[in-house]
Amino acid sequence: xxxxxxxxxxxxxxxxxxxxxxxxxxxxxxxxxxxxxxxxxxxxxxxxxxxxxxxxxxxxxxxxxxxxxxxxxxxxxxxxxxxxxxxxxxxxxxxxxxxxxxxxxxxxxxxxxxxxxxxxxxxxxxxxxxxxxxxxxxxxxxxxxxxxxxxxxxxxxxxxxxxxxxxxxxxxxxxxxxxxxxxxxxxxxxxxxx
Amino acid sequence: xxxxxxxxxxxxxxxxxxxxxxxxxxxxxxxxxxxxxxxxxxxxxxxxxxxxxxxxxxxxxxxxxxxxxxxxxxxxxxxxxxxxxxxxxxxxxxxxxxxxxxxxxxxxxxxxxxxxxxxxxxxxxxxxxxxxxxxxxxxxxxxxxxxxxxxxxxxxxxxxxxxxxxxxxxxxxxxxxxxxxxxxxxxxxxxxxx
DNA sequence: GTCTATATAGGGATAGAC
DNA sequence: GTCTATCCCTATATAGAC
Numbered sequence: 001x002x003x004x005x006x007x008x009x010x011x012x013x014x015x016x017x018x019x020x021x022x023x024x025x026x027x028x029x030x031x032x033x034x035x036x037x038x039x040x041x042x043x044x045x046x047x048x049x050x051x052x053x054x055x056x057x058x059x060x061x062x063x064x065x066x067x068x069x070x071x072x073x074x075x076x077x078x079x080x081x082x083x084x085x086x087x088x089x090x091x092x093x094x095x096x097x098x099x100x101x102x103x104x105x106x107x108x109x110x111x112x113x114x115x116x117x118x119x120x121x122x123x124x125x126x127x128x129x130x131x132x133x134x135x136x137x138x139x140x141x142x143x144x145x146x147x148x149x150x151x152x153x154x155x156x157x158x159x160x161x162x163x164x165x166x167x168x169x170x171x172x173x174x175x176x177x178x179x180x181x182x183x184x185x186x187x188x189x190x191x192x193x194x
Numbered sequence: 195x196x197x198x199x200x201x202x203x204x205x206x207x208x209x210x211x212x213x214x215x216x217x218x219x220x221x222x223x224x225x226x227x228x229x230x231x232x233x234x235x236x237x238x239x240x241x242x243x244x245x246x247x248x249x250x251x252x253x254x255x256x257x258x259x260x261x262x263x264x265x266x267x268x269x270x271x272x273x274x275x276x277x278x279x280x281x282x283x284x285x286x287x288x289x290x291x292x293x294x295x296x297x298x299x300x301x302x303x304x305x306x307x308x309x310x311x312x313x314x315x316x317x318x319x320x321x322x323x324x325x326x327x328x329x330x331x332x333x334x335x336x337x338x339x340x341x342x343x344x345x346x347x348x349x350x351x352x353x354x355x356x357x358x359x360x361x362x363x364x365x366x367x368x369x370x371x372x373x374x375x376x377x378x379x380x381x382x383x384x385x386x387x388x
Numbered sequence: 389g390t391c392t393a394t395a396t397a398g399g400g401a402t403a404g405a406c
Numbered sequence: 407g408t409c410t411a412t413c414c415c416t417a418t419a420t421a422g423a424c
Binding site: 233234235236237240241 | 407408409410
């Protein structure tokens, strides 16, 4: 956990992640990384000797760890599944800034590049599996839970796509509310449309 | 509708579209276009004087026209809404090759570039609006139809993301079947998972 | 650890021969 | 209409001074 001029590796990775999110893997360039981090190319290669590939791999690893701790583990270990499910929706809404931020795992999933396929696949499998477990403890049959978990995980990704396509982050919020209602969770304020 | 050595502009646009789908906008390079079309750079600039931007714009226009004719119009004009809805799911499954092909509109929606925002937004608005009309003629209230249409349109996008993330095209097929069942449409063969 | 060259390759785009 | 040659720019990556 070494520091560098007061900037932690985590902070640098967050800057880099933002570049990948905005421009995609191919569009993320060293000059954009230098602008986002304030570090020169030389410094970036000092941190990440293997360059762009390593940056992306570490960003994905970082994302995975965040979701493990904040979303997936609570889904699996909270005694009351409703607590884990509520934490999932709240964490998801915050992480994606209510639909303004996209999912880097989902974005990279759409490219044919196979370099990060394993990390991406594991992320989504773990999400669905941990969600399915919580749904089963809430009373769902196994087959229903597996299917509903797949629907919710894919539904969240689609909501992010549509929210950005429409330029309306509210689309994302509405989809989350819809899922919460189906799961009998407190949905918060829900402004029914006209 | 001029030809060029037997290759129509439509055929060339399809080759170009495939490159955009596989590599994204930033990753789609002139050399990849030449490989995919068999045309040299000079020829490509003869067809598309404004270069890559024009290629993408025409590809999106082409996609819009296909969906207008095959999906959106039937949803709006078929007397029996079930016919239009069934055609939508069949057309969608075929177009995306049962989940193996991604949605270029959805992919570009995730980039921050605003160049194609209008085309992308109109595509998704028209899809939701035409679907909502069919659902209303099937008996849905207006607010339910609007919400369900949003859920289905975003659900299809999410199904494509998850299918590619998991490397299992079956994910896409399962999500479509799930929607068809909810709409009381013939779902075809449905292999319930264990 | 950070920076400024610098090397090499490939990007988009144009000109002009055929 | 198609190609090759060429231009200029930016890309990734490295070397070495500080």
